[in-house]
Amino acid sequence: MATRRTLGLVAVLALVATACAGPAASPSAAPTANVTPAPTAPGTPAPTPAPTGPTLPTSVGEGEGALTILNWPGYVEDGSTDANYDWVHPFQEQTGCQVTFQSFGTSDEAFSLFTTNPDQYDVISASGDASKRLALAGYVQPINVELVPNYADIYSSLKDQPYNTFDGVHYGIPHGRGANQLMWRTDKASDQTRWDQEMFNPDTTLNLSVYDAAVYIADAAVELMNTKPELHITNPYALDDTQFQAAIDLLTAQRPHVKTYWTDYVAQMDSFRNGDVDLGTTWQVIANLLQAEDPPVAVGIVNPEEGATGWSDTWMVNSHTQHINCAYKWLDYVASPKVNGSIAYWFGEAPGNSKACDFIASADGFSDATHCDIFHAADNDPFWTNIHYWQTPEATCVDGRTDVQCKDFDAWSSAWTTLKG
Amino acid sequence: MTNAERAPQRSFLRGLATSLEGRPRLRLALLLGLPLLALVLIYFGSLAILFLNAFWQRDTFTGHVIREFTLENFVDLGRPVFISVTLRTIGMAIAVTLTCAVIAFPIAYYMARVASPRVRGALVVAVLMPLWASYLIKIYSWKLILSEAGVLNWALSPLGIKGPGFGEIGLWLVFTYLWLPYMILPLFAGLERIPSSLIEASSDLGARAVTTFRRIILPLTFPALVAGSIFTFSLTLGDYITPNQIASGKQFIGNLILADFGVPNLPLAAAEAFVPLAIIVAYLLIARRLGAFEAL
Numbered sequence: 001m002a003t004r005r006t007l008g009l010v011a012v013l014a015l016v017a018t019a020c021a022g023p024a025a026s027p028s029a030a031p032t033a034n035v036t037p038a039p040t041a042p043g044t045p046a047p048t049p050a051p052t053g054p055t056l057p058t059s060v061g062e063g064e065g066a067l068t069i070l071n072w073p074g075y076v077e078d079g080s081t082d083a084n085y086d087w088v089h090p091f092q093e094q095t096g097c098q099v100t101f102q103s104f105g106t107s108d109e110a111f112s113l114f115t116t117n118p119d120q121y122d123v124i125s126a127s128g129d130a131s132k133r134l135a136l137a138g139y140v141q142p143i144n145v146e147l148v149p150n151y152a153d154i155y156s157s158l159k160d161q162p163y164n165t166f167d168g169v170h171y172g173i174p175h176g177r178g179a180n181q182l183m184w185r186t187d188k189a190s191d192q193t194r195w196d197q198e199m200f201n202p203d204t205t206l207n208l209s210v211y212d213a214a215v216y217i218a219d220a221a222v223e224l225m226n227t228k229p230e231l232h233i234t235n236p237y238a239l240d241d242t243q244f245q246a247a248i249d250l251l252t253a254q255r256p257h258v259k260t261y262w263t264d265y266v267a268q269m270d271s272f273r274n275g276d277v278d279l280g281t282t283w284q285v286i287a288n289l290l291q292a293e294d295p296p297v298a299v300g301i302v303n304p305e306e307g308a309t310g311w312s313d314t315w316m317v318n319s320h321t322q323h324i325n326c327a328y329k330w331l332d333y334v335a336s337p338k339v340n341g342s343i344a345y346w347f348g349e350a351p352g353n354s355k356a357c358d359f360i361a362s363a364d365g366f367s368d369a370t371h372c373d374i375f376h377a378a379d380n381d382p383f384w385t386n387i388h389y390w391q392t393p394e395a396t397c398v399d400g401r402t403d404v405q406c407k408d409f410d411a412w413s414s415a416w417t418t419l420k421g
Numbered sequence: 422m423t424n425a426e427r428a429p430q431r432s433f434l435r436g437l438a439t440s441l442e443g444r445p446r447l448r449l450a451l452l453l454g455l456p457l458l459a460l461v462l463i464y465f466g467s468l469a470i471l472f473l474n475a476f477w478q479r480d481t482f483t484g485h486v487i488r489e490f491t492l493e494n495f496v497d498l499g500r501p502v503f504i505s506v507t508l509r510t511i512g513m514a515i516a517v518t519l520t521c522a523v524i525a526f527p528i529a530y531y532m533a534r535v536a537s538p539r540v541r542g543a544l545v546v547a548v549l550m551p552l553w554a555s556y557l558i559k560i561y562s563w564k565l566i567l568s569e570a571g572v573l574n575w576a577l578s579p580l581g582i583k584g585p586g587f588g589e590i591g592l593w594l595v596f597t598y599l600w601l602p603y604m605i606l607p608l609f610a611g612l613e614r615i616p617s618s619l620i621e622a623s624s625d626l627g628a629r630a631v632t633t634f635r636r637i638i639l640p641l642t643f644p645a646l647v648a649g650s651i652f653t654f655s656l657t658l659g660d661y662i663t664p665n666q667i668a669s670g671k672q673f674i675g676n677l678i679l680a681d682f683g684v685p686n687l688p689l690a691a692a693e694a695f696v697p698l699a700i701i702v703a704y705l706l707i708a709r710r711l712g713a714f715e716a717l
Contacts, residue, residue: 111484259670276568395481
């Protein structure tokens with residue numbers, strides 16, 4: 001009798017567990033769909049670049065016929081979002097490399113997807129808070145920029161930066177840059193110019209929407225650089241205990257007004273369209289799409305006076321890729337004035353290729369001479385001194401201070417979880 | 422095919438049949454071997470790997486798992502935020518289970534004991550129908566219902582009131598909707614099994630409807646109620662997509678596991694995954710005490 005009961009219990013346990021697993025496994029986009037125990041393969045031993053210099057490919061041969069890309073939304077468009085924006089099909093026709101792509105909502109999601117499936121993605125568009133981790137952990141490989149002719153036209157202020165070049169070795173091709181902006185419903189809120197007008201105003205009556213990633217703590221730090229100079233924050237990703245606590249306090253005061261946390265830009269569009277939120281952080285592409293709807297959603301968008309966090313992205317290649325030729329073909333293709341300009345125009349960011357602005361200003365379907373001014377594409381535009389590109393916080397302060405310990409990314413993640421409650 | 426060609430095959434099968442004759446254990450082993458292997462290897466194997474991961478360390482910068490023993494991940498479960506999230510999750514699971522039971526009982530009773538066979542068939546289909554639609558579709562539909570410009574607020578606006586919107590109350594509604602069929606069906610099966618003679622005997626002996634319900638129907642369907650509650654409780658406990666969409670940033674255990682998986686901090690996520698497992702095992706042990714498995 002006892003054994004029969006135990007058997008019954010086990011059977012029910014299995015039944016319940018399958019029932020639990022059912023819904024959880026359904027959305028293929030959720031990173032838990034692939035719970036591989038540990039990314040051992042790429043890590044042991046971590047191929048940090050040898051001082052003699054890594055062995056780089058010396059030529060690009062015939063394509064292998066396939067390429068899998070992990071990208072920010074809007075960076076790889078095949079015409080399915082808007083028939084006028086398609087740079088996947090021309091690439092496939094030119095190179096014979098069939099493109100499979102998957103987008104992600106945060107750098108953490110990208111890092112997690114890439115590292116738990118170390119052989120799956122050939123190419124990734126990585127922001128600074130993922131690129132350094134990917135390179136130093138050996139998940140992506142050094143790049144021979146000689147094999148990417150369009151590299152020559154990339155703005156020099158984007159080359160050899162601490163998020164794409166490590167120990168003097170190039171790990172990718174710069175893509176472009178942009179800022180996290182402020183968007184509001186013009187029928188619910190007055191015109192905005194500053195973050196502390198409503199977004200960081202503890203007495204606001206509006207419903208807010210905030211980007212759901214620990215790196216958002218840096219947005220609070222940028223605000224503190226303006227409002228609390230006595231904290232001496234010089235880099236919002238290098239926060240010691242006092243500075244970090246001040247940022248958390250600011251976010252704690254904001255928390256009661258936050259209605260949604262977004263990572264999926266479509267969900268963020270829904271929140272604004274349905275009136276669930278009045279004001280929030282955004283990317284230009286979200287505002288563009290909302291304004292282009294029929295009927296248009298009345299939203300305004302601004303780069304607030306205090307400055308902001310932002311991104312400077314890099315196209316990188318998996319160190320385990322089986323499609324190295326297709327990957328190099330993609331790197332050059334995506335860095336060309338036409339494609340780089342198309343992406344920058346579609347997403348709403350500054351292109352990385354210096355000739356992309358001419359393309360956007362003159363090409364059919366674009367003819368927008370103002371885009372590059374609005375997004376401050378030019379090398380050394382003073383606008384970027386106020387934009388702090390996403391970066392991974394480390395215990396050794398990334399602003400160079402050696403007399404204090406900074407909060408590392410683990411501390412940021414754990415504080416973010418606690419903050420949301 | 423001629424008889425001559427078929428003969429060797431037939432004699433092989435006959436030989437197999439002869440060798441199995443009188444060996445019931447071998448027959449059982451052949452029958453159950455593969456499914457049991459799948460259960461043990463795939464199911465318990467992955468659980469074991471998960472459990473093992475909870476004891477490893479990791480490189481905080483690269484996220485690499487370092488295979489050195491530590492209990493740190495289990496110590497981290499004591500964080501105040503994890504405790505409050507766990508309590509919130511258990512509270513939600515209990516609330517959803519109770520609501521489902523209260524709503525499901527009359528429906529199941531009507532289906533099992535009152536409705537004509539034709540109406541009963543239609544009701545069974547109606548209860549099962551939502552299960553044919555994708556779980557994600559249902560959540561997104563509820564987002565449209567609950568949103569500021571949604572159906573609920575529109576319907577309530579003549580009364581001058583607003584719906585709950587997104588948050589814990591909205592989430593409670595959505596969970597109740599999602600898991601209700603899992604409560605109705607076991608209850609229906611349990612109620613159907615009560616012999617009519619018992620209820621007739623009860624009224625013959627002068628019991629009122631309430632007394633019959635309290636002393637005959639409820640005790641006899643209690644195991645079915647507990648069986649249904651296992652579904653509603655465990656499904657609520659493990660879900661992270663519904664809270665993520667509906668709860669306005671309020672987190673549940675599943676959300677924390679997902680977040681730590683995304684850091685990526687696999688060891689901590691693995692340790693956290695054992696909390697809902699432990700809760701469910703405790704729940705099942707209590708359910709067994711209450712006789713729920715005799716109703717299966």
